Amino acid sequence: MTSDPQSASPLDTAVVDEELVEKNRSVFSGTLKLAVAIFAGLYAIFHMAVLNGWSIRDWTGVDIPGLPVFPMETWNFRIVHIAGALILGFLLYSARPFRDGPGRHPLDWLAWAAMLPALFALVTAVRFASDIAGGTQWNGVDPGIRSAEIWQYGVPLVVATAIGIVVGWMRPRDRAAVVPADILLSICAVAVASYLITIYGTLMRNATGTPFAPIGISLAAVAGTALIMELTRRVAGLALVVIAGIFLVYVFVGDLLPGFLNAPNIEWARFFSQVYTDAGILGPTTAVSSTYIILFIIFAAFLQASKVGEYFVNFAFAAAGRARGGPAKVAIFASGLMGMINGTSAGNVVATGSLTIPLMKRVGYHSKTAGAVEAAASTGGQIMPPIMGAGAFIMAEITGIPYTDIAIAAIIPAVLYFVSVYFMVDFEAAKLGMRGMRDDELPKLADMARKAFLFLPILILIGALFMGYSVIRAGTLATAAAAIVSWLTPFRMGPRSIAKAFELAGTMSIQIIAVCACAGIIVGVISLTGVGARFSSVLLSIADANQLLALFFAMCIAILLGMGMPTTAAYAVAASVVAPGLVQLGIPALTAHFFVFYFAVVSAITPPVALASYAAAGISGANPMATSVTSFKVGIAAFIVPFMFFYHSAILMEGTWLQILQAAVTAILGVFLLSSGVQGWWAGRTAGVLIRVVLLTAALCMIEGSLLTDLIGAAIAAALFFWARMRRGSPEPAQ
Template identity: 65%
Template sequence: MTTEHEIQHEPRVTEDQDHILAHNVDEEPVEPNRRLFDGWLLKLVTVMTIAYSSFHLYSLNIEPMETWSFRIVHVAGALVLGFMLYAGARFASDDDRVVRHRWTTWAAGIVMLPALYALYQGFAFYQMLQGGAMRVEPEVEAWHFGWPLIVATAGGIVISWFHQRGRARFSAPDLVLMVCSLAVAAYLLVIYNTPLRMSTGTSFAPIGISFAAVAGTALILEMTRRVAGMALVIIGLVFLVYVFTGEYLPGFLGYPGLTVQRFFSQVYTDAGILGPTTAVSSTYIILFIIFAAFLQASKVGDYFVNFAFACAGRSRGGPAKVAIFASGLMGMINGTSAGNVVSTGSLTIPLMKKVGYKKQTAGAVEAAASTGGQIMPPIMGAGAFIMAEITGIPYTEIAVAAIIPAILYFASVYFMVDFEAAKTGMRGMREDELPKLSRLVKQCYLFIPIIILVVALFLGYSVIRSGTLAMVAAAMVSWLSPNKMGPRQILHALDIASVMAIQIIVVCAAAGVIVGVISLTGVGARFSSMLLDIAAHSDLLALIFAMFISILLGMGMPTTAAYAVAASVVAPGLVDLGIEPLTAHFFVFYFAVVSAITPPVALASYAAAGISGANAMETSVASFRVGIAAFIVPFMFFYNSALLMDAPWFEVARALVTATIGVYLLSGGVMGWFGQIAANWMIRLVLIAAALLMIEGGGWTDLVGIVMGMAVLMVQRKRREPEVSIAS
């Protein structure tokens, strides 16, 4: 998984005789703060990661655990692995003759004592409750568990910021944090499996729950900082401050307030951290990450990219069009826009520059295409699963509804790329530079796992059963290819799946903190009331306001967390306006996704700029322009529900055709190229106006838009005739 920091990643282009082939495009990049162990430490971590993935497969398919217990173990396991693998400070360089900050090891040894004592007390409480005690005395919980845990957690986090050692060495402060994670989980597992669980959120709740929740929240936010940067941490802290200062705020932000004990006794329940986001990460997301790891181990990602090259590489601007198809296929599986940029972009961006694209344009195309992978059914990153969990709408219905919006988005990016290539006179790649399509067609059986997944879902199998079948199919199909998956490769897939999952699990838990604040303070309902007041003047104005809030909440955040927060804050307000829940959630989902290419904080664009060598802000502006359709499509399906398959087939077909024409006209207007000739500013304005007329989806507005487009085409052809005559 990717972070805001630069990621180490080697280009994935090799020469194979006279063909350019992709190799290891879906190999997981190594973040700068990830430890690279060797020897016995490497073996220990590998055993832990394999056990973590295997635990989920066993619990999801064979012997389910009690729901809250399963989610607690799920989060605790990600924290333990995360603190094992990701450092809290930069590594000591090879030039450092002396280990820096030796005091951190001694300090970690001191705070380890209260951490171990808190962990021991969790087991002691279990024995007390099993022995017939109704509850543990509050003073015992506070002084023998709570305060030692808080001291150890706070001390371990602060010490880890200064602890700098070599990349292959383990960290003593992080060992403290691993023990604290286990102590939090042990206590909550004990208490939540007794009748005391019913007291959460009341004055009768055991004080230890609040202590465990404070420590657990701090551990989650620290781990989020390490794997996803500061953006989500800052937003989470702002929401936590709001909990205790809201009673002093004016207007719709004000509320009576919550005490520390009442809030934290409830935030580590299904109203917050163990709520919808962790429910999804502990079931669907972890399962599909393991599925992606199986595809990676069987080299299906290489096949996807090579197949895209063979199909689209010869057309003008070929590598850019390859990026669209390959990134769409890969992005829907791996769940992060920036992560997909790093994997496929290391191959496609250099090739785009080679055929003539400016470096910022090359990065922008890859960023826009990778972001679009998050809205590509059937998997849609992880967004579809979270949407299904929050709304209660069946997953298959969400996947079907996403088909036309995804087509429109990728069609727009394709048109943008094609117009740019025509405008600058770019060539495609030569046939002798590309993989042989005839050879790749013989390996089309590698699509079977994806096909089985889709078919199983639409036959009515559960998402978990469908994902498991697809995973088994990936292993079986690999035996028809050169990359056969034996026991060693299967264990390797389970190993890398756990590492891939850490970021998104922790991010979902951090988003759960924010969701908990929203639900427990009622700020979401007050925001809905404000949207209703705005809509009294204009529905369009309310939608635009909701768009900006969704983008703002998503800036700098991974897609999963961005949508989870926006769905809690913005979507209920749209539903209160009378908008169908599916439409409302798709609306905020799209804008949460495109926040990855929206200046000034655009994670996907920044990742692409790191590969292309372009200025990050210039790349984000260019990717915003390339992905402009994503900002129009949500308004299209708001005004015309046929774009979400909610209409008779004739209406759906008409909406698809007219909307595609609309994004074609929009692309021509934005890029300044139409009818095989450059468009002046007047022509561009007319094209954009024609495209906007087709947003509403009404018969007359569509007709006027098409007439305007035809008129512009005729004008452009007349303008082109003299140029052709002069050229001939």
């Protein structure tokens, strides 16, 4: 065994830092691979440059005509952000399963033919820009301009987009090639972006949603919406696309529906002239994906390229691997840490679960339990401060609450969740009589401690944030630190490794950008139809009868809206529908949004549609539904904690230090009793039904939060403990 911690373990922890290749993602070679890699790398570098205000002039002292001086105008930046992801996504992700072997297809001629109207639309958008720059007064009512926008730009673009999507569905694709339909869709994405940047650069952004809005905005938005939904289908499945489609249909049938679902009749042109603005697609979800999310994806890519992620997992094995059921406890620490950074529960399951799930099975966990523990731990990473899988930044964007306040408020709830999961796996291991891993199976903790400086990027990130640096500056410093600390290891990052990290970041960002843009469509429908306000009125009417019932209803809606969605999109949608109603109930904005956020996150482990659990089942070989049910059980605390901080705001760090300390201690004892009751393990022995019921009762008393109920719960637990010892003797020694 070597002294280097990253090679000290016989475990194959290198898989944690390997690039994951999805089933429908292309694997190119030669010139095509190089071209796509360069584009992906430049795409990530572009974001880092814009976010930090770098420019060619800063580097050279000279202005080069045609190159932007950063920072870019906000809307233009977001439009380019989405367009770049669309181009990369269509090139890299197939519309349908790959076929064996290359070859032409009869439908290719249709895609090639459709490139003519797509290119014509692109050239027309450039011509419009030239006309506007030349002094043409652009408006939405001039008959000549309107006709040109419809027939020379809009119709060719929409037709080409429709052909590209349909041909992509019907035409099988070789994994090592790009098909004409995907090139066509990439051209359409450029045409949409070119026109919108041109028109929004004039006063036309003030006309959106009015009769004066150029019809071209509506037609560009139709094409852009279709492109976003198609890419989302390719990278994230149908769930979010179906939900977005239902909301889009609602726009045009809402006036026919009864009750609170009834909405005013909205003309298609008016709706689409607004949906591709900051009221929809370019709104909060894209604002966060174009700034904080992609910044931390770049950070995660640098951690991966410098092998720091591998060290995190090795450190977790060294610290917790010897405990009973060791690999499950390693999964809790490693997946929680990595999930905090990468922002997607299912993706984190695949990254760390490929190592931890087989090891959990090896020490005795059932396949479904191994998958469930990994799914629950990876999902918990989304509520782990300071990054919270980018959730903290979205919450700050939506609520206006300072990021640092949100990160501090998340500490105790995150501790409660992970303590609960730890107890659940520990009691399961105790019931099954499991052992820990042997010393010769693990890296040495002393070796890990000597390389603790590899935690420096995370510490710099946290320190910079709480010293008052902006999130952008803190993330940039942490990214630079990841490259610098790599020089103290055998995995030194040079120009080639840095370029690889940026390329990796560009490809890693595609899914989250697509789902954020698609969620923006839903947010746009909610804001433009007013359905969110009407939902709030329904919630208020329920609360008049019973506030707890209203909270339960809000919980169900948040989970249902989040099923099948990545965490970021799930919270963004639920925050638009559910949170305003909770605020109107008199619940503080921070509490209301945390309530919604938690349930949007745990939708990833909630049957019947549990993305994280399904990903874990694919690795463990267990039944997906059985895995999701077990992960729901393992993560049960996440369904209780939001009600805890609703009844006792000290859990969100609101109150005196004494109140916060009391809330934290009693809540931890409460989740301990909850875990013991759910697992049926108490005082070192298997617990019967009666004891489990009493334990759950005591847990609920501790969870309620008042001093009286805390004392009652503690008294019940103490009496039960002494009673169990007197009846059954001393408990088994803890391991």
